[in-house]
Amino acid sequence: MEVDKMDENDWKYHGEGNKSLVVCHVQFPRVLRLLKYPAADSENPPQTAEQAFRQIQNMVDFSSKVMSSLLGDKFIHSGEVVKLPLEFVRQLSIKIQQQRPAWRCDKVMDIYSGCALCLPNLTSPALHQATLTPPLCIEIKPKCGFLPSHKHVSKDIKARVCRYCMHQHFKVASGKWKRRSLYCPLDLFSGNKQRMTFAVRHLLEEPQNNFKVFKGGQCVYSCKESSDDPPDVNGLLHHLRPYFLQGNNRTSSHMTNKAILNDFIQVLVNALLSERGDGGAVTDRQEEGRSFCEASLFNRERVGHASQGLPADSVLFRILQTQMLDTLDIEGLFPLYRRVEQHLQDFPKERSRLQVDGPYNEAFLEKVQKCRMEDDGSVESAIAKVHQYCVAMTAKDCSIMVVLQPREEEEEDDEGLRRLRDFRPSPFSSSVSILDLDPKPFDSIPRQLRLDQKIVSCYLRTGGALPKGSRPQHPSILSAADREECTLLFHPM
DSSP states (O other), X not given: OOGGGOOGGGEEEEEEOSSEEEEEESSSSEEEEEEEEEGGGTTSOSSOHHHHHXXXXXXXXXXXXXXXXXXXXXXXXXXXXXXXXXXXXXXXXXXXXXXXXXXXXXXXXXXXXXXXXXXXXXXXXXXXXXXXXXXXXXXXXOOOOSOOOGGGOSSGGGGTSOHHHHHHHHHHHTTSOSSOOOOOXXXXXXXXXXXXXXXXXXXXXXXXXXXXXXXXXXXEEOOOTTOXXXXXXXXXXXXXHHHHHXXXXXXXXXSOHXXXXXXXXXXXXXXXHXXXXXXOOOOOOGGGTOSOOTTOOSOGGGTTTSOOSOOTTSHHHHHHHHHTTOOSHHHHHHHHHHHHHHHHHHOTTHHHHXXXXXXXXXXXXXXXXXXXXXOOSOHHHHHHHHHHHHHHHHHHTOEEEEEEEEOOGGXXXXXXXXXXXXXXXXXXXXXXXXXXXXXXXXXXXHHHHHHHHHHHHHHHHHTTOOOTTOSOSOGGGTOSOOOOOOOOOEEEO
């Protein structure tokens, strides 16, 4: 990327979150991630160019030196900080403004620092290649995959109903979403294919911010916040059909919508369970009683004696292990946070030594990995637990990107395998990545505690009931009886 020849017309709006905005190149598989700040500060940026550069460099260091070690570097794309011409950034901001959702416009793009994070565009990894069939890319925000321990929570319900399922009630009650999602993260993280299939079906049914499908870099399936309209499942089926007819000796009239969705879900589940290294034993968390959520509609009796756990080198296993660095829950952690906060009030210069805001280096990673279970009453013990918690929060809020590229027919030389393709969905090459790995700020912990209290209070107040009309309106598309599972051929990219 030649920085001195940047042209805003080569870039288009891709999406945004609470803290940053993303644009993608129209020709090459690259994205730029630019910081945002409140619109009220548009004439008076809240930080200098040097501070903006350090903030983005911190994001790169946290991803490459901390999360990469915990999650596996094969899943991580940390990117690099780039300095852009200010005129290019200003023109880009003007160009994309009309494409931004209205509810996101309370913040503006940083046009003063010229700093951005450059990353690969994982939704279109093969745009630069001449391919007949563009890749499919599925983005999943899996959320937290386990229940906290009884001994660290003040309300027993938190050890029986997962945070995501309780949060759904709060989001509907507060008007953020019109309908509740019936997805439960504990089903996805179970490692049991029945439960995982059940979870993905409900992600499809009510995707909210947790499920998107891209084809050749274009988003073809998602859900708009506060929209009354259900997601366009028929539109998704239109895009998926060619992928699951190819090489199957099937015709459009013989392959039902249900069969297409089932094949798609099975491909996705297998990609999430695939191992990219030597692998390891399947872990079983059933004995802890922390892998079933009472709010999930999945019937536990259907699991029976089937395998329960994740392959040790799968993306979900690595994410779950990192999430479980949160051993205390926000309630158990908060007194330790207060200990550190009080210490910093008395000794402000200690903030640097304790690495409250980084730097994110080997010493920081060592504090996270070697933190003792028992608390010795010191500020060092408390900050280590806080670091663990913040790392776990990043893992609870990350995104998984699954790229599926149909393999061309002529690539397969084995005649026996070719005959099998007449009875199975087309094999896909697959790659899996983890995104959204920003460090969580130390000062956000009190806000997280307040939100946790609101979510639990709302759930207890309503007794888990929802307002009329807040249930998904189109379950018939996805809730048909289970179909016999297909065995799919996978070829890691």
